[in-house]
Amino acid sequence: MASLSDIAEAAGMSVGFFREAGIMDVLRKARDGKWAPDRVAQEIRNSDWYQSTAESERQNLLLKHQDxxxxxxxxxxxxxxxxxxxxxxxxxxxxxxxxxxxxxxxxxxxxxxxxxxxxxxxxxxSVEQRMKKGKALTGDAGAAEAMVRQLSQDFGIDISDSFRRTMVSNMAHGKWDENYARNYFAGKARNKYRALADDIDRGMTVREAAEPYTNAMAQLLEINPAEADLNDPLIKKAITSRDGLMDMQEFETRVRNDERWMRTKNAQDDFMSAGREILQLFGQIA
Known part of the structure; x- marks a missing residue:
């Protein structure tokens, strides 16, 4: 009587293949019934294993034992x-x-x-668990986290830590992309900054649309324009008014009335100039 190994090899397979596939009964029946190789192949195709296993898995299992x-x-x-x-x-x-x-x-x-x-x-x-523990993210997850933070800043929209984690996780997993995240923040900003809705619809961020105010504030307070936060009370008041955008002259006046302006060189120069004019008025200096 032929051995199980001989029968398996005649069918172009190995005993290990039959064993791992869980169809050793086919091999034993082939030995006892003296099946030809084509009958063995047919019985394999009729087995529950073959019917319930994907083609790629079957081929890889066969390759594992053949080569x-x-x-x-x-x-x-x-x-x-x-x-x-x-x-x-x-x-x-x-x-x-x-x-x-x-x-x-x-x-x-x-x-x-x-x-x-x-x-x-x-x-x-779990990207979310890593974020909860304050651990730095790397790769696509890290890029997604940086992108979400930047979009939040650029559109002047704050989100909860919980939703931030969810958004970053979904982007890292490929469920959401940059356009989805951008559209989310743009939609929220459109409602919050209604005077800038048309600019947002044209693809601008709130920071881009509010540049006249952030630049004016930066110049007057002698700071980097990037430090002019959209959530700063002065900026926020200028771009969220129900009556539309604040007049620039009024905005600059409000900035000069802010205590931060008092500490600038601009303010000191203005005070010195005003003092000189008063002294000149009273004839104290030429």
């Missing part, structure tokens, strides 16, 4: 890809190497795309 060296080369390649995605997206935080290796094996057997790898890693690690 172990080629299978291992592919395995290492997919592992490298999983580790790359984990590193570059920042989704692998807190995931042990063993879990990443297991994820790579699943990716290989199921022929996963990068998006599918991302989604799987998202279920293993």
């Amino acid at each position: 172990p060296a080629e299978f291992q080369a592919r395995r290492e390649s997919v592992r490298a890809e999983v580790f790359r995605v984990s590193r570059e997206t920042g989704l692998g935080w807190g995931i042990e190497d063993g879990a990443l290796h297991k994820a790579a094996d699943m990716a290989l057997l199921n022929n996963w795309s990068e998006t599918q790898i991302r989604n799987h890693l998202a279920g293993l690690g």
